[in-house]
Amino acid sequence: MNILFLSKRYYPSFAGGGEISLKLLCESLQQKGHEVTVICCDGEKNEVINGVQIKRVFEAEEKLTLKQKGQLSSLIRKEAEKGDILHLYNMFFYDVMGMAIPRIKKPVVATLNNYPILRNVENAKGVRKIKRSLYNKAYLSNLKKIPHFICISETIEEHYLNRGFVKDQLTVIPNMLEPRFLTKPKARKAAKPIIRYIGTLYAKKGVDVLIRAMVIIAKKYPSARLIITGEGEEKDHLIKLAKDLKLQENILFEETVGYKDIIKRYEDSDILIHPGLWKEPFGRTIFEAMARARPIIVTDKGEPPKIVDRKDLVVKAGDEKALATKIQELLKSKIKRDAIGKDLRKKAEKYAVENVLGKVLRVYGNIRHKCWK
Numbered sequence: 001m002n003i004l005f006l007s008k009r010y011y012p013s014f015a016g017g018g019e020i021s022l023k024l025l026c027e028s029l030q031q032k033g034h035e036v037t038v039i040c041c042d043g044e045k046n047e048v049i050n051g052v053q054i055k056r057v058f059e060a061e062e063k064l065t066l067k068q069k070g071q072l073s074s075l076i077r078k079e080a081e082k083g084d085i086l087h088l089y090n091m092f093f094y095d096v097m098g099m100a101i102p103r104i105k106k107p108v109v110a111t112l113n114n115y116p117i118l119r120n121v122e123n124a125k126g127v128r129k130i131k132r133s134l135y136n137k138a139y140l141s142n143l144k145k146i147p148h149f150i151c152i153s154e155t156i157e158e159h160y161l162n163r164g165f166v167k168d169q170l171t172v173i174p175n176m177l178e179p180r181f182l183t184k185p186k187a188r189k190a191a192k193p194i195i196r197y198i199g200t201l202y203a204k205k206g207v208d209v210l211i212r213a214m215v216i217i218a219k220k221y222p223s224a225r226l227i228i229t230g231e232g233e234e235k236d237h238l239i240k241l242a243k244d245l246k247l248q249e250n251i252l253f254e255e256t257v258g259y260k261d262i263i264k265r266y267e268d269s270d271i272l273i274h275p276g277l278w279k280e281p282f283g284r285t286i287f288e289a290m291a292r293a294r295p296i297i298v299t300d301k302g303e304p305p306k307i308v309d310r311k312d313l314v315v316k317a318g319d320e321k322a323l324a325t326k327i328q329e330l331l332k333s334k335i336k337r338d339a340i341g342k343d344l345r346k347k348a349e350k351y352a353v354e355n356v357l358g359k360v361l362r363v364y365g366n367i368r369h370k371c372w373k
Contacts, residue, residue, distance in 0.1 A: 017284035201232030206275035216324035293341035
């Protein structure tokens, strides 16, 4: 098949796990003998990366201009004529593409890896509130014109069903793991226990809760270290919080590391923490930690509890005492940590390329059949 993707960014331009997932999907399809082209808006350059044809058309800001919308819509219609499938992979474009879909005579599928980009109505008044409501209604209406969606999780599927989408329009297919994560994990032998958070530093990520939990943990395990790996707008606040709580000796802040080096960070940890305060749609760091046979504690929000699939690794979001208690339980017993790690490793195998790619190809086959029926 000849498959055309549309995304705001593509490797080596990254904003998060979505770009990692797209790269892995494109390269896996290419390795199976399919022709793969990606149109993206993160520069102006055509190139081939690991067999995938990349067409960077322009540098997009937070919103597309009318000129850019027209340019993109025209290019997509032209390129789609050469392909068998058009796969949209970024929420940034979906309302625009919803308007263009009726003029594209090819099968179309879109990946839903986040919540719809809607404008805040609750805090608006008068004319502004009316305009925002109309925008949201039009956005969702255009979005629904896309024939089929791949939801990366049950949490995402549930959200869109509640927005009036049809069950038959949605298929749940999770993100896939890079094969290197499923190689044999290395055991950690260092004496001092290492607790680690890997991810962006935003308020909704709940890292402040983890820092407060360290106050309790440090009293019982004074040699324990929390390493926070990542960047974000909350970093200065979190550094100050650690200082105010006199945890400078127990908490280390580490800059974001290159993705090729991330496995070493997992393996240099005894316990990983995902302390989210919001309904996380998925959580790539969760199944990566699982694949490296490391226990990872998550909160009861969104998809993370379903990924780990163990009640003994789930705590209430925002509860630093519950989080501290759970971390202490795991620090107490290496045997328990190893047993949990072994179980999580086995569960992570369902995210292997060979177990996920076939599901994507079945969706492609189904929508092609419906399009030409």
